[in-house]
Amino acid sequence: MKLHLNGRELTVDEALAEKRLIEYLREELDLTGAKNACDIGACGACTILIDDEPLKICLKRVKDVAGHRLLTIEGLAEPDGTLHPLQQAFVDAGAIQCGFCTPGMVLTAHAFLRKNPTPTREQIRTAIGHNLCRCTGYQQIIDAIAAAAVAYRDRETANGLVSPPS
Amino acid sequence: MPPAFPANWRNDAHAKVTGRTKYTDDLKFPRLLHAVPVYADEVHARLRAVETAAAAAAPGVVRVLTARDVPGANRVGQIIADFRIFADDKIRYHGDVVAVVVAETRDQAIHAGRLVRVDTVPLAAVLDPEVALRDEVLVHEERGTNLINTHRVRRGDPEAGFREAAFVIEHDFRTPFIEHAYLEPEVAVAVPRPDGVFEIHGSMQHPFSTRRFVAACLGCPLPQVEVVGTPMGGGFGGKDDTAAIVCARTALAARLLGRPVKTMYQRGWSIRESYKRHPYRVHYRMGVSAAGLITAVECRIVADGGAYCSVTPWVTWRSTVQCCGPYVVPHVHCDTLGVYTNNVVTGAMRGFGSPQMNFVVEQMVEIAAARAGLSGIEFRRRNMVRQGSVTITGQRLDNHTVSMGEVLEAVLKEIDYERKLSRCSHGHSDAAEFYGIGLAMSYRGVSLGAEGVDLCAAILNVQADGTVVLDLGVHENGQGAESAMVILCAGELGLEPDQVRCQRASTSTIPDSGTTVASRGTIMGGGAVVLAARELKRKLAAAVAETLRCAPAEVRFGDGRLHGAAGASLSFLEAVQAVWRQRERPHACAVFRAPSVSWDEETGQGDAYFTWVYGCQAVELAVHKQTGKVRLLGAVAAHDVGRAINPGMVAGQFYGGMVMGLGYALHEEVKLKDGRITNTNLNTYRLPRATDVPEMTALIIENPDPASPSGAKSIGEPTNEIMAPAVANALFHATGRRHFSLPMRPAPPWPEPASTEGAP
Numbered sequence: 052m053k054l055h056l057n058g059r060e061l062t063v064d065e066a067l068a069e070k071r072l073i074e075y076l077r078e079e080l081d082l083t084g085a086k087n088a089c090d091i092g093a094c095g096a097c098t099i100l101i102d103d104e105p106l107k108i109c110l111k112r113v114k115d116v117a118g119h120r121l122l123t124i125e126g127l128a129e130p131d132g133t134l135h136p137l138q139q140a141f142v143d144a145g146a147i148q149c150g151f152c153t154p155g156m157v158l159t160a161h162a163f164l165r166k167n168p169t170p171t172r173e174q175i176r177t178a179i180g181h182n183l184c185r186c187t188g189y190q191q192i193i194d195a196i197a198a199a200a201v202a203y204r205d206r207e208t209a210n211g212l213v214s215p216p217s
Numbered sequence: 218m219p220p221a222f223p224a225n226w227r228n229d230a231h232a233k234v235t236g237r238t239k240y241t242d243d244l245k246f247p248r249l250l251h252a253v254p255v256y257a258d259e260v261h262a263r264l265r266a267v268e269t270a271a272a273a274a275a276p277g278v279v280r281v282l283t284a285r286d287v288p289g290a291n292r293v294g295q296i297i298a299d300f301r302i303f304a305d306d307k308i309r310y311h312g313d314v315v316a317v318v319v320a321e322t323r324d325q326a327i328h329a330g331r332l333v334r335v336d337t338v339p340l341a342a343v344l345d346p347e348v349a350l351r352d353e354v355l356v357h358e359e360r361g362t363n364l365i366n367t368h369r370v371r372r373g374d375p376e377a378g379f380r381e382a383a384f385v386i387e388h389d390f391r392t393p394f395i396e397h398a399y400l401e402p403e404v405a406v407a408v409p410r411p412d413g414v415f416e417i418h419g420s421m422q423h424p425f426s427t428r429r430f431v432a433a434c435l436g437c438p439l440p441q442v443e444v445v446g447t448p449m450g451g452g453f454g455g456k457d458d459t460a461a462i463v464c465a466r467t468a469l470a471a472r473l474l475g476r477p478v479k480t481m482y483q484r485g486w487s488i489r490e491s492y493k494r495h496p497y498r499v500h501y502r503m504g505v506s507a508a509g510l511i512t513a514v515e516c517r518i519v520a521d522g523g524a525y526c527s528v529t530p531w532v533t534w535r536s537t538v539q540c541c542g543p544y545v546v547p548h549v550h551c552d553t554l555g556v557y558t559n560n561v562v563t564g565a566m567r568g569f570g571s572p573q574m575n576f577v578v579e580q581m582v583e584i585a586a587a588r589a590g591l592s593g594i595e596f597r598r599r600n601m602v603r604q605g606s607v608t609i610t611g612q613r614l615d616n617h618t619v620s621m622g623e624v625l626e627a628v629l630k631e632i633d634y635e636r637k638l639s640r641c642s643h644g645h646s647d648a649a650e651f652y653g654i655g656l657a658m659s660y661r662g663v664s665l666g667a668e669g670v671d672l673c674a675a676i677l678n679v680q681a682d683g684t685v686v687l688d689l690g691v692h693e694n695g696q697g698a699e700s701a702m703v704i705l706c707a708g709e710l711g712l713e714p715d716q717v718r719c720q721r722a723s724t725s726t727i728p729d730s731g732t733t734v735a736s737r738g739t740i741m742g743g744g745a746v747v748l749a750a751r752e753l754k755r756k757l758a759a760a761v762a763e764t765l766r767c768a769p770a771e772v773r774f775g776d777g778r779l780h781g782a783a784g785a786s787l788s789f790l791e792a793v794q795a796v797w798r799q800r801e802r803p804h805a806c807a808v809f810r811a812p813s814v815s816w817d818e819e820t821g822q823g824d825a826y827f828t829w830v831y832g833c834q835a836v837e838l839a840v841h842k843q844t845g846k847v848r849l850l851g852a853v854a855a856h857d858v859g860r861a862i863n864p865g866m867v868a869g870q871f872y873g874g875m876v877m878g879l880g881y882a883l884h885e886e887v888k889l890k891d892g893r894i895t896n897t898n899l900n901t902y903r904l905p906r907a908t909d910v911p912e913m914t915a916l917i918i919e920n921p922d923p924a925s926p927s928g929a930k931s932i933g934e935p936t937n938e939i940m941a942p943a944v945a946n947a948l949f950h951a952t953g954r955r956h957f958s959l960p961m962r963p964a965p966p967w968p969e970p971a972s973t974e975g976a977p
Binding site for chain 2: 056068077081082083084085086088090091093094096127128134138141142143145147148149150152153154156157172175176177179180183184185186187190191193
């Protein structure tokens with residue numbers, strides 16, 4: 052079984068096919084950015100991107116994503132640690148408090164901005180409408196996503212793996 | 218020049234936004250075992266036996282623990298030690314844990330948990346606090362009563378006050394159980410160390426109370442338990458007792474099995490077992506003079522404390538002290554009762570007894586205003602506390618800036634309140650929706666007040682390279698407490714952000730400074746940090762004053778340097794080295810003691826809190842005439858925070874608190890059927906979503922507090938205590954209907970537009 056994870060191709064032991072995807076990422080690969088929080092797909096803390104679309108993975112098995120492209124929060128920044136412009140916008144806007152929703156929120160916003168780099172605040176609200184946050188009241192998260200949108204208007208950055216020239 | 222902290226600076230932002238922050242469930246330990254709780258489907262029952270043999274024989278199971286395995290105390294509590302680590306004599310609520318199954322994998326433990334059987338004798342359950350007060354069914358027989366506590370206020374002569382009144386209004390209010398809904402459920406890891414210490418990593422907001430519970434359970438001295446601060450995925454007051462008990466059960470398993478053990482809660486267990494915000498029933502009478510002044514208040518407050526005491530006496534004390542809101546009332550008679558029932562336990566939640574009372578008071582004043590022929594704003598202006606006012610507990614407000622009027626006027630202006638008020642529908646609109654605007658305001662006693670001993674310590678330990686390690690008594694709950702403390706420390710010492718680092722908290726190294734609750738983190742922790750920094754500065758200045766050709770008191774700190782006379786200066790590092798050369802340590806420890814408070818439980822009189830904060834919030838909304846659906850259009854808040862240390866994070870507290878308040882107003886309610894919670898996950902417990910909430914404006918008002926070394930006061934809870942009544946008042950102005958219980962779900966048919974508020 053093959054997975055494309057964070058830009059790398061990965062061969063997965065068939066024995067792990069039935070394993071919960073979130074456990075596979077967290078336990079086998081130590082990619083703990085996706086969080087266990089409700090186990091029923093209600094909160095969005097486990098969101099990653101599958102073929103550029105946000106997916107709550109707590110109810111998915113490894114076999115469900117075989118052959119697909121996965122992006123977790125650990126794959127968004129550049130290898131040298133430079134934050135993706137969207138991540139930097141979250142930091143700059145004060146969009147982070149406890150941080151438990153942050154990975155899912157950032158990835159959901161990333162997928163959204165690639166499709167709509169000129170969003171209204173209402174459209175941003177709808178895009179993150181299924182990711183719960185109990186700390187921030189969403190306002191500074193929306194500020195961050197709105198501020199980061201400009202970085203997505205450059206086609207070069209549209210694959211999400213390249214930062215715009217600073 | 219102030220240090221170069223970017224706006225919204227946080228010491229943990231980079232790790233959190235890249236997913237590298239390690240919360241408790243993210244930590245890896247070799248040979249880790251997994252523990253899960255087991256519940257009995259009973260609400261009130263005598264527990265005769267817990268049969269564990271079948272579970273113990275299940276695949277992967279290492280051990281099944283019950284009350285009999287506890288070597289120390291099985292009953293713990295911050296006020297009354299009645300909270301069972303494992304149910305022993307009885308099951309008192311549906312979330313009581315009868316056993317813990319420990320297995321090689323979590324799935325094995327969950328599976329085996331279903332094999333545990335309990336032998337019980339069902340008892341009649343008491344689920345209504347008013348019924349519980351009859352003591353026909355006792356939750357704790359040994360106490361002889363279901364009454365947990367009472368509080369009172371006796372001020373003036375209420376009978377005379379009501380005689381003076383031109384009219385009296387009287388209403389009953391109810392509020393529901395509320396779930397904190399921190400996104401990270403309870404989780405704990407206990408590691409038996411070779412030195413005999415049990416190291417606890419957990420999602421809890423009070424490391425020292427956790428250590429007390431764990432040590433009591435294990436029957437060991439406090440230093441044999443080391444609770445390590447671990448990033449926490451939200452708390453909101455909810456990760457104290459229950460979270461500490463999860464740590465205690467986990468530690469017990471680690472001790473008996475000699476291996477690291479993790480307990481990771483599913484959401485359903487978390488909602489079933491963890492304590493909630495208290496539901497209140499309030500009967501409220503208010504007398505008002507012809508001049509529109511409140512002459513008297515009489516109220517009876519009944520709080521459902523659930524099966525165990527937790528902090529019910531403290532929560533209800535704040536409700537009592539603040540039972541008349543920010544208004545001067547000469548005659549008051551208030552009785553407050555905390556009551557045991559077989560419902561889910563209730564305890565601390567953001568607001569701590571104030572959201573319930575403000576929902577009552579801030580509607581009563583509007584009802585009274587209408588009856589008096591005044592606007593709600595004018596009525597508030599006539600009755601609210603001002604500089605030098607005396608509160609209902611006899612405290613003169615003269616040691617800080619009483620900014621009630623300032624925050625009110627700020628909100629009125631920002632949202633253009635009085636013009637918009639004239640546009641409200643009052644149940645009559647030609648459009649598809651009614652329009653309404655409303656507001657509410659409050660004052661709030663800061664920190665613990667007369668609830669407890671209030672002090673906080675900080676230690677600054679300067680390293681050989683001139684950087685500073687900060688040991689703190691306040692806990693990072695996700696709110697940015699550490700960041701605020703670093704900013705304060707660096708600011709005092711004239712250093713850059715990367716020259717000060719918070720040491721990872723551990724109960725073995727940091728000073729016990731009480732719990733990070735009561736919105737006391739910034740005022741108490743900040744006070745300690747500022748005092749410690751000043752102590753360190755005295756040490757450094759004394760060592761270099763001669764070199765800088767000035768008196769020690771004249772040495773100034775800034776730009777990473779110490780400045781003296783005529784341009785003479787030394788780097789911070791050079792000053793530190795001068796201290797070392799004098800065989801001194803560049804080290805400082807300081808304790809900030811809250812100014813004294815007083816309380817007489819008999820009369821309910823005293824200087825309840827050493828300072829107060831003032832806040833006002835307004836909201837605009839539309840209500841669909843056919844469906845009753847509420848659309849929030851905007852909200853504005855003004856809070857006097859004393860001084861904003863990290864303004865972006867202060868604004869974040871505003872927004873988060875306001876939205877939690879909107880949830881309280883319109884969506885949230887833990888539903889119980891026969892003592893069993895029916896909405897045990899986030900699909901049925903309805904939290905506000907991004908699409909539910911409006912754009913918000915945060916007005917930070919700053920009147921530095923003389924009692925606070927940093928000038929800062931509080932912000933966490935004030936933001937969460939007045940949005941529900943603001944929504945209630947806006948709904949009234951939109952539809953003409955009052956809502957006396959939460960959550961508010963307006964629906965047609967609407968009242969006749971002509972109906973006047975306050976009519977009996």
